[in-house]
Amino acid sequence: MRQSSLVVVANRLPIDDSVAPDGACEWRSSPGGLVSALHPLLRHTPATWVGWAGGTGPAPALPDVDRVRMHTVPLSSEDLRDHYEGFANSTLWPLYHDAVEQPEYHRRWWEAYQRVNQRFAEATAEVAERGAVVWVQDYHLQLVPGLLRELRPDLRIGFFLHVPFPPPELFMQLPRRAELLRGMLGADLIGFQRAQAAHNFAQLVAKVLDLPATDRRVGVGDRVVRIGAFPVSIDTAEMAALAGRPDVAARARRLRHDLGDPDHVILSVDRMDYTKGIEQRLKAYSELLASGHVKVRDTVLVQVAVPSRERVTQYQILRDRVEREVGRINGEFGRVGEPAIHYLTQPFDRAELAALYRIADVMAVTPLRDGMNLVAKEYVAARVDDTGTLLLSEFAGAAAELPQAYLVNPHDLEGLKQKLLTALQADPADVTARMRAMREHLHRNDIHAWARSYLSALDDGGSLLNHISTTG
Ligand code: ADP
Ligand code: F6P
Numbered sequence: 001m002r003q004s005s006l007v008v009v010a011n012r013l014p015i016d017d018s019v020a021p022d023g024a025c026e027w028r029s030s031p032g033g034l035v036s037a038l039h040p041l042l043r044h045t046p047a048t049w050v051g052w053a054g055g056t057g058p059a060p061a062l063p064d065v066d067r068v069r070m071h072t073v074p075l076s077s078e079d080l081r082d083h084y085e086g087f088a089n090s091t092l093w094p095l096y097h098d099a100v101e102q103p104e105y106h107r108r109w110w111e112a113y114q115r116v117n118q119r120f121a122e123a124t125a126e127v128a129e130r131g132a133v134v135w136v137q138d139y140h141l142q143l144v145p146g147l148l149r150e151l152r153p154d155l156r157i158g159f160f161l162h163v164p165f166p167p168p169e170l171f172m173q174l175p176r177r178a179e180l181l182r183g184m185l186g187a188d189l190i191g192f193q194r195a196q197a198a199h200n201f202a203q204l205v206a207k208v209l210d211l212p213a214t215d216r217r218v219g220v221g222d223r224v225v226r227i228g229a230f231p232v233s234i235d236t237a238e239m240a241a242l243a244g245r246p247d248v249a250a251r252a253r254r255l256r257h258d259l260g261d262p263d264h265v266i267l268s269v270d271r272m273d274y275t276k277g278i279e280q281r282l283k284a285y286s287e288l289l290a291s292g293h294v295k296v297r298d299t300v301l302v303q304v305a306v307p308s309r310e311r312v313t314q315y316q317i318l319r320d321r322v323e324r325e326v327g328r329i330n331g332e333f334g335r336v337g338e339p340a341i342h343y344l345t346q347p348f349d350r351a352e353l354a355a356l357y358r359i360a361d362v363m364a365v366t367p368l369r370d371g372m373n374l375v376a377k378e379y380v381a382a383r384v385d386d387t388g389t390l391l392l393s394e395f396a397g398a399a400a401e402l403p404q405a406y407l408v409n410p411h412d413l414e415g416l417k418q419k420l421l422t423a424l425q426a427d428p429a430d431v432t433a434r435m436r437a438m439r440e441h442l443h444r445n446d447i448h449a450w451a452r453s454y455l456s457a458l459d460d461g462g463s464l465l466n467h468i469s470t471t472g
Pocket of ligand 2: 035163309
């Protein structure tokens, strides 16, 4: 077994096998913030990525991607149902997102979560060199740091949670809350998106495990586990360069023309997820059309909603409801050749996404709760001419960093309608000033700065930064 000095462990690999319409097998990256964030970092770095390839059955052997070795962990159909769709996405995901859908608790799911976490820990222990750095990602694998430390005490272990970490009132619902906290504490450093999440975690370990904890450190026997906020970001320069490419500019012009050269284009790009506030946004838009504040001929809404976690009931219900509502709105307010909403469920390549960002006069990012929301940051990075208005939910992690956006509470329907109208009618000088400030922030705080700050905290003055490309 070939071993690496840097191992990233994440539920999903950065490539996914999918069947092309002609029946051929092709490889592509799956939409989602985690892969978008880590891809630019690892592209130039020799490392191993331990993860799941997206199917069931024996683990396929995958080719290296750039300098990253793919080490596949197999999931059976029971693991898929009980670990990925069950404990990860029907217990933890809704619980961590303010319980906007009801979290479900089943003992069988917890058993699968333990089993799969154990398998990931064993696979990681096999591929990590002596003294290697292991970087465990996200809520699917919260037991891995603890399990891995038992197997390989020589490793330096970091854990990063991409999603929100909930307040004690919610987390305390979890039947196996103590085990989950102990699992995370196997890491040397636990990173969260926001300082509030680190605070929630410190309160919980003090209360549930009776450990000494501040918002920066937790004492675990003779070890100190550091905790803190490390807001994840994007490769700002890369997105700006892509958006500035002449072919992308030409594609943007074509797209705008195909939309009928309207006065205003509103864009939303989401995974089809109930945390993203898609239904609330459609309702607001529909009421603005009904009241005549927005007219189909002047304004178009482009809603990209790529299907996600499609076998989970709550996601199926959401998709049905969204599609019914889009159909109703188009039936009621559209005209021949002029739909009120352009609704797209396809995955797009980065250049097409950049072209879409370029045509969006208003980008509506209105999740009910989101760890960060990289789409908001990608939009800002793509606005190379400093135009464009970002309508951003207060409940996205990105809001803490981008206060110049038009911030909105997506639960407040009247407020959402009002903010959308304000964004559509914003004064161009004000729009430019806000966009410029947000772009400057993202140029300073890009994904390379994120990796530098996380790894130097994990490192404690050592040489970890040599492991990874943090300069772009
Ligand atoms: P999440 O992690 O919840 O999916 P983020 O907004 O943080 O949310 O990240 C979503 C990522 O997926 C972004 O990098 C975005 O560009 C990408 N993405 C979203 N929709 C699509 C799509 N239709 N095709 C390709 N990539 C997409
Ligand atoms: O951060 C949230 C997250 O679960 C990421 O781990 C992943 O990139 C994204 O959402 C997509 O989810 P899934 O891997 O379930 O398709």
